[in-house]
Amino acid sequence: MAKSVLLVLMVLIAFYSCSCSAISCGSLTLDLLPCLPYLRSGGGDPSSFCCNEIKQLNAAIRGKEARQGACKCILQQGKRYNINWNNAKQLPGFCKVNLPVPVSPNTDCSRVS
Template sequence: MSPLFVLFVLVLSISKPVVSIPVGQDGNSGPCKDVFDNFSACSEFIEGGACNDPSATCCQKIATLNAIVNQENGGRVRICRCIEFFSMYNASRPFITSRIQELPLKCNTQLSFPISERMNCSSIDH
């Protein structure tokens, strides 16, 4: 079991739940595994890495996350909370606002879920 998953489960178990996050269909994957797998393709760009453009893979993964939002009841909240957790876990490499703003433009898409320098999902609509 990955340390990230264990930490996430620990945080969920001691915090007051605001919204439930569904577990993967197989029961063995974490509630954020699909989000981490997809969103991590964009982390180098969003965190200000040397690349000036998001990779083609990043753009494909953003499209996948958008599809999850449109297909899953509560998907927008779940994805937001998972990205919020991702940003806390990688606090030493914060998201860069200008890169976040460039992402939908450079990937020729719209974001169906929020991403910000200081993630806070407590006030988003379901």
């Protein structure tokens, strides 16, 4: 429980300290917290709350800069929170969303257009 509180606090600090014009990594991470159980261990379909967050994220990622930033954040946070990349690849399909950002630990984010 204490780890969850600390995680939320760290994400909030990152979100509010960023003066980015594109979506911030802190905001993206905060939005994806409801998906973390699925991203780590899978097991059934992701929650409807998780899918709603994925749909909102999809709507927010507009433009090359935003897609590259989201890509970098997904890679960084995926490693940090030890997600299962196969679950991450399947998540957009389960939520019926076509994310404009590749979900793979080997993605070169500078090539995302």
